[in-house]
Amino acid sequence: MQQKLITIERHIAEQQQQFPQATGEFSRILRDLTLALRIIARDVRRAGLTDLLGSTRVVNVHGEEVRKLDELAHDVIFRAMDHGGHLCVMASEEAEGLIHIPSNYRRGKYVMVFDPLDGSSNIDANITIGTIFSIYRRLDESLDTPGTLEDILQPGYKQVCAGYAVYGSSTQLVYTTGMGVDVFTFDPTIGEFLLSHPQVRIPPHGSIYSVNEGSFSLWEERLQQYVEYLKTPSTDGRRPYSLRYVGTAVADVHRTLFYGGIFMYPGNRKNPEGKLRLIYEVNPLAKIVTEAGGRASNGCCDVLRIEPTDIHQRTPVFMGSSEDVTELEQFLRGEHPTQRAHE
Numbered sequence: 001m002q003q004k005l006i007t008i009e010r011h012i013a014e015q016q017q018q019f020p021q022a023t024g025e026f027s028r029i030l031r032d033l034t035l036a037l038r039i040i041a042r043d044v045r046r047a048g049l050t051d052l053l054g055s056t057r058v059v060n061v062h063g064e065e066v067r068k069l070d071e072l073a074h075d076v077i078f079r080a081m082d083h084g085g086h087l088c089v090m091a092s093e094e095a096e097g098l099i100h101i102p103s104n105y106r107r108g109k110y111v112m113v114f115d116p117l118d119g120s121s122n123i124d125a126n127i128t129i130g131t132i133f134s135i136y137r138r139l140d141e142s143l144d145t146p147g148t149l150e151d152i153l154q155p156g157y158k159q160v161c162a163g164y165a166v167y168g169s170s171t172q173l174v175y176t177t178g179m180g181v182d183v184f185t186f187d188p189t190i191g192e193f194l195l196s197h198p199q200v201r202i203p204p205h206g207s208i209y210s211v212n213e214g215s216f217s218l219w220e221e222r223l224q225q226y227v228e229y230l231k232t233p234s235t236d237g238r239r240p241y242s243l244r245y246v247g248t249a250v251a252d253v254h255r256t257l258f259y260g261g262i263f264m265y266p267g268n269r270k271n272p273e274g275k276l277r278l279i280y281e282v283n284p285l286a287k288i289v290t291e292a293g294g295r296a297s298n299g300c301c302d303v304l305r306i307e308p309t310d311i312h313q314r315t316p317v318f319m320g321s322s323e324d325v326t327e328l329e330q331f332l333r334g335e336h337p338t339q340r341a342h343e
């Protein structure tokens with residue numbers, strides 16, 4: 001049967017009808033955000049032609065060189081979102097502290113955190129990159145004062161919306177408001193995101209693992225045992241798994257969402273907390289994976305329950321098919337049957 005032609009605006013409006021008390025403010029946030037994503041997608045696709053590649057020679061708060069597209073994406077999102085009257089504060093990978101709404105604009109009751117361009121190191125090689133975002137309600141909705149750090153430092157389970165855009169062979173927008181995960185594919189001939197994969201569900205287990213195995217020697221022994229287990233042929237044919245690693249979290253998680261398996265960015269002896277940022281990378285991706293029936297763990301518990309203490313704090317993360325993440329946690333506890341045989 002032919003899929004109904006539904007734009008993301010129509011989809012948001014239909015979802016909103018299920019919340020009688022909804023004011024339409026939330027729909028307008030997503031409308032403004034999708035405008036920013038369309039602009040970023042356009043510039044990403046032309047980057048090679050309009051000298052947007054390369055670096056600004058500026059170093060961000062993390063000591064990483066800011067790529068021109070990083071800076072552009074950050075500015076586009078800020079300019080699309082700052083005047084809508086829906087947000088009281090924002091935070092971004094590209095900004096050290098809180099991003100306040102200019103005093104000449106009305107503030108709203110929502111908070112938005114985002115990674116404007118995830119995968120920056122891949123830009124010059126034309127490898128898939130993405131934009132990640134989360135939306136929360138402010139802690140005290142009776143206020144119309146500027147949002148605070150506490151409004152930003154909310155645990156991931158409080159997200160009212162989470163999603164990402166992935167600039168790959170096509171541009172797709174994946175988002176959830178807690179009623180499942182829907183995927184929209186951008187049609188540049190009409191400038192619309194059209195619903196292409198409604199209510200995506202992640203397979204309960206997969207046959208792909210995704211990790212930078214170059215750090216193997218720095219991992220704790222039980223994680224080494226888990227990855228060796230994945231690579232060891234099994235009599236039921238479920239193993240060995242295949243290794244797929246793009247090096248852009250959005251791309252690796254997007255593949256995991258559709259094909260199943262497990263994506264990992266673990267801590268190691270040099271970086272015990274790993275590399276990925278909890279608030280604007282891990283939590284939105286974890287919300288998507290969890291809403292699609294998967295799991296997202298820091299190795300021992302659900303990342304969405306972590307109480308953040310810093311805007312840019314990092315966390316180890318293991319996310320994907322529920323059975324794969326559960327088996328990983330079993331290994332890290334030293335309780336997998338194959339480990340008892342060794343120990």
Ligand code: P6P
Nearest residue numbers: 118119120121212247248249250
């Ligand atoms: P590594 C991209 O720079 C990023 O922040 C994530 O998108 C990605 O998963 C990770 O870094 C890749 O890091 O150390 O494997 O190159």
